[in-house]
Amino acid sequence: MADPARTSADERVRRSVGRRLRSAVVALALLVALSAWVWRGWSFTLRPGEAAVLLLFGRHVETITREGFHVRLPAPFLERYVVRVRELRTEDFGLHAGGGEETPAELHEATMQTSDNNIVRVSFTVQYTVKDPFEAGFHLEDPAGVVRDAAQAAMREVVGHTTVDGVLREKKALVTAEAARRLQEILDAYGAGLDVAQVQLQGVQPPAEVRAAFDDVVAANQDASRLVNEAEGHRNEVVPKARAEAAEVLAQAQGFREAKVAEATGAATRFRAIAAEYRLAPEVTRERLYLETMEEVLPRVEKVIVEPGAASLVPTLPIGRGREPRP
Amino acid sequence: MRRLAFLALLLLALAVGLVFAGRVGLGPLVITREGDQQLILFLGSPQRVTEPGPALRWPFVETAESYSRRWLNLNAKPDTILTADGEQLIVDSYAIWRIRDPKEFKRTFPSGIEAAETGIDRSVRDDVREVLGRHTLEQVLDSQRAEIMREITARTQAKVGGFGIEVADVRINRTELPTGAEESVYARMKTERERLGRKNRAEGDERARRIRAEADREATVIVANARRDAEIARGEGEALAARIYAEAYGGDAEFYAFVRSLEAYRIAVDEDTTLVLSPHAEFFRFLESSTPPPRPGR
Numbered sequence: 366m367a368d369p370a371r372t373s374a375d376e377r378v379r380r381s382v383g384r385r386l387r388s389a390v391v392a393l394a395l396l397v398a399l400s401a402w403v404w405r406g407w408s409f410t411l412r413p414g415e416a417a418v419l420l421l422f423g424r425h426v427e428t429i430t431r432e433g434f435h436v437r438l439p440a441p442f443l444e445r446y447v448v449r450v451r452e453l454r455t456e457d458f459g460l461h462a463g464g465g466e467e468t469p470a471e472l473h474e475a476t477m478q479t480s481d482n483n484i485v486r487v488s489f490t491v492q493y494t495v496k497d498p499f500e501a502g503f504h505l506e507d508p509a510g511v512v513r514d515a516a517q518a519a520m521r522e523v524v525g526h527t528t529v530d531g532v533l534r535e536k537k538a539l540v541t542a543e544a545a546r547r548l549q550e551i552l553d554a555y556g557a558g559l560d561v562a563q564v565q566l567q568g569v570q571p572p573a574e575v576r577a578a579f580d581d582v583v584a585a586n587q588d589a590s591r592l593v594n595e596a597e598g599h600r601n602e603v604v605p606k607a608r609a610e611a612a613e614v615l616a617q618a619q620g621f622r623e624a625k626v627a628e629a630t631g632a633a634t635r636f637r638a639i640a641a642e643y644r645l646a647p648e649v650t651r652e653r654l655y656l657e658t659m660e661e662v663l664p665r666v667e668k669v670i671v672e673p674g675a676a677s678l679v680p681t682l683p684i685g686r687g688r689e690p691r692p
Numbered sequence: 693m694r695r696l697a698f699l700a701l702l703l704l705a706l707a708v709g710l711v712f713a714g715r716v717g718l719g720p721l722v723i724t725r726e727g728d729q730q731l732i733l734f735l736g737s738p739q740r741v742t743e744p745g746p747a748l749r750w751p752f753v754e755t756a757e758s759y760s761r762r763w764l765n766l767n768a769k770p771d772t773i774l775t776a777d778g779e780q781l782i783v784d785s786y787a788i789w790r791i792r793d794p795k796e797f798k799r800t801f802p803s804g805i806e807a808a809e810t811g812i813d814r815s816v817r818d819d820v821r822e823v824l825g826r827h828t829l830e831q832v833l834d835s836q837r838a839e840i841m842r843e844i845t846a847r848t849q850a851k852v853g854g855f856g857i858e859v860a861d862v863r864i865n866r867t868e869l870p871t872g873a874e875e876s877v878y879a880r881m882k883t884e885r886e887r888l889g890r891k892n893r894a895e896g897d898e899r900a901r902r903i904r905a906e907a908d909r910e911a912t913v914i915v916a917n918a919r920r921d922a923e924i925a926r927g928e929g930e931a932l933a934a935r936i937y938a939e940a941y942g943g944d945a946e947f948y949a950f951v952r953s954l955e956a957y958r959i960a961v962d963e964d965t966t967l968v969l970s971p972h973a974e975f976f977r978f979l980e981s982s983t984p985p986p987r988p989g990r
Contacts, residue, residue, distance in 0.1 A: 395701070422711070423725040424745035441711040444725075476868055480834045483881050484874065503727035506762040514765055514786040518865035525833045529881075555763055555788055555860060574878045578885035585889035589896020596900035600907030607911030611918030618922030622929030629933035633940030639951060640944045651950065658954040659975050667966040670976070 406439025414451035416498040420444045428499050448498040453562060456512055458520070459488035460567055476572070477521050483529035488567040489541070491516045491548065493559050500558025508557060512548075515555075519547035520564070533569055533579070541566055714746070722747040722756050730756040731794040738795045759794040763860060766809055768816045772870065779829040780873055784866035787816050787848065789859045796856025812852055816862055819847040833867065840864075 411417055411432045419427040421443050429435060430450065437443055459475025461467050467475075475486040493512060495501040505511050523544045524532055532540060545564040552559050571579040643650045714721030724730045724742040732739045732747075733755050742756070749756065770784045789812060791797045801807040823844050824832055832840060841863055849859040869877060941948040961967070969976070 420726055420744075422746040423723045423728075424743075425726045441708060441715065473866070473868065478833050478867060478869070482829070482833070482877065483884075484869070484877055499726070504763060506760060506764045511763070511765045511788070514767065514865050515863070518786075518863045521864075521866060522837055525837060551861070551863070571881070572878065575881045575885065578882045578889075582885050582889045582892065585892040586896075589892050589899070592896045592900035593903065596903035596907075599904050600910075603907045603911045604914070607914040611914050614915070614918045614922045615925070618925035618929075622925045622932070625926075625929035625933040626936065629936035633936050636940050636944075636948065636951070640947055643944075643947055654951065654954055655974075658958055662957050662961045663967070663975075665963050665965075666961055669966060669968045670971050671968055672971060 402439065408434065408436045409445060410434050411447070414449055416448050416450045416495075418446040418448060418499045418502055420446070425499055425503070428497075430498070446498075446502055448495055448502055450495045450498055453492050453494055454509070454512075456491045456493075456509065456516060457488070457567075458490070458513075458517060459486065460490070461488065474517070475568075477524040477532075479524055479529040479532055480526055481528045484572050485524065485529060485532050486568070486570045486572055487520065487524060487532065488569075489516075489520060489544070490563075490565045490567055491545075492562040492565070494562055495558060496560035497558035500556050502558075504556045504558060508559060511555060511557060512552070512559065515551040516544075516548050516564070519551060520544045522547055529571070533571065537566055537569065717756055718751075720748055720751050722749050724758075727760065727762045728758050729761045729791070729794055730758050731798060732756050738798060741794050757794070757798070759791050759797065760805075761790060763788050763790045764805075766812055766816075768813050768820070770866075770868075771817045771821065773821045773824050775824055775829045775832055776826055777828040777830075780870045781824070781829065781832065782866075782868040782870060783820055783824065783864055784868075785816060785820055785844075785862060785864045787812055787859055788861040788863075789852075789857055791856060792853075792858035793856035796854070798856075800855040808855070808857065811855070812848070812857065812859070815848050815851045816844070819844045819851070819862070820864070823847065832864075837864075 409417070411429060413432050415432065416428060416430045417435070418425065419429065419437060421438070423444075426443075427437075437445075459471055461471055471488075472486070475488045477485055477487050479485055491512060501508060523540055526543075527536055527540060541564045545561050548564065549561045552561065570576065710719055710721045711723065713719035714723040722730055722732070722742060723746055724744050726744045728744070730742040730747075732742065732749055734750075735753055736755075739754070766787045766789060768785045768787065770782050772780055772782050774780055791808075797808065801811070823840055827836060827840060831837075841861075844864075845859060845862040848862050852859060868874075
């Protein structure tokens with residue numbers, strides 16, 4: 366009697382313990398699932414250069430640009446889109462890939478018309494980053510495609526405003542800066558949320574058909590500057606030479622002048638000395654000088670002493686006698 | 693307590709279920725994501741358009757169709773057009789457009805985006821042809837490019853705007869000359885370059901010759917100036933010497949004449965000279981008598 370009652374009581378206890386155990390296990394499982402969901406779903410980490418766009422029931426509510434650990438509502442209520450903001454995206458235009466001839470498609474992409482209706486081949490690269498993660502992610506269907514289209518339009522517009530010489534040489538930097546500015550304007554007008562970092566010209570060339578003519582102009586410029594350099598060389602030679610000659614002529618003249626003065630001074634001093642002596646004894650000095658000179662002069666010469674009035678002798682004088690036989 | 697927790701969990705599960713169902717297009721909740729819009733149809737007839745965010749509908753009787761709200765880019769097919777000045781030009785353009793009103797859009801293009809793209813492409817090409825045909829090549833390429841693009845955009849927008857479409861921008865991204873015209877441009881470029889080359893060479897020559905001539909002039913002037921200064925210096929020397937002589941000799945002119953004459957005799961009278969002398973000359977005054985005769989006037 367008591368046995369069945371006891372068994373049934375035991376059974377009840379056992380059953381109730383089992384039920385409790387079961388519900389505890391269920392609760393624990395639920396708790397683990399919940400906390401895993403909370404942990405996995407409610408928190409996330411942004412690495413450097415990443416941003417998260419958060420949509421609540423599909424509507425944009427927040428953009429997180431700060432890197433690190435964040436806690437927000439989980440999916441499916443709040444959706445997260447992670448965008449690599451700082452990643453530099455690149456688009457090439459008209460760039461010749463690989464060796465050999467350019468393909469027609471590459472040529473088409475690079476061919477542009479300048480303001481003076483010349484044709485040039487311009488290849489360039491556009492680099493851009495994400496400025497606004499939400500706009501970049503949700504405003505355009507195909508951001509890269511839009512960048513391609515807009516960049517070509519912008520570059521062609523700028524080249525179309527520039528002369529061929531400007532594009533090829535003088536204004537390269539201006540062309541890239543202007544193209545970047547235009548591209549940014551166009552993208553901003555579309556609300557693309559993209560930031561043009563740089564437009565780089567990879568190659569600017571006249572078409573192959575006329576390249577020789579363009580090269581010849583370069584050669585002509587070189588010829589011209591060679592001529593000018595040669596002329597400057599000539600000037601650098603001729604002018605110093607002239608200065609040297611001038612210096613010579615001047616020095617000679619100075620020398621002549623000083624010599625003249627020196628000579629005169631010497632002669633004058635000598636004369637003064639003699640004159641001073643002469644003044645002391647005029648008669649004697651005069652006589653002496655005269656006789657000394659005669660002494661010196663007369664022995665050398667043919668002398669004919671004639672009484673004045675004997676003029677008839679004159680025609681017979683052997684004038685010039687000494688000259689003829691001399692060898 | 694347990695019941696409360698159970699209730700909360702149930703509600704949560706319900707909410708999650710509703711949202712998931714809404715995302716895949718079931719149940720009363722319609723979730724519209726950014727960049728999309730949904731057209732709600734009551735038994736197939738368009739009713740209203742949702743904004744991004746949650747919206748409600750009657751289950752089973754109302755259905756939702758999703759349309760993109762993003763800007764789409766459409767590359768129009770390249771087209772050969774004729775400008776006002778008779779130049780042929782191959783023009784490549786693109787349009788930036790989006791579905792502004794799905795109701796209108798669905799009505800006009802029931803088969804969807806592709807039909808719309810075909811329509812826009814045709815419209816853009818017509819407008820490009822029309823507008824460019826009224827401008828010269830130079831205006832198209834340079835001076836009125838921006839205005840032309842604005843005009844094409846406005847025309848296209850006016851044409852297709854009624855179909856629930858918005859056109860933000862139509863832009864020419866490539867213009868190219870047909871092959872024949874390209875050849876003639878090359879020929880012209882070549883002659884232009886040749887002209888430029890000749891001009892630059894000639895200008896270089898001009899500058900070089902100017903420099904040479906100027907240098908030669910400078911050299912000549914330098915030498916001539918030096919010669920002038922030299923002559924002046926020589927003259928000065930001679931003048932100075934003359935003054936020194938004059939000062940020295942002026943005081944004693946008669947004696948100078950005497951001394952200088954003697955010196956001159958010494959030089960002038962050489963072996964080839966024959967002197968005809970009078971015995972009465974002063975030199976001979978002691979030749980005939982030792983007493984000096986009266987001196988002849990000197």
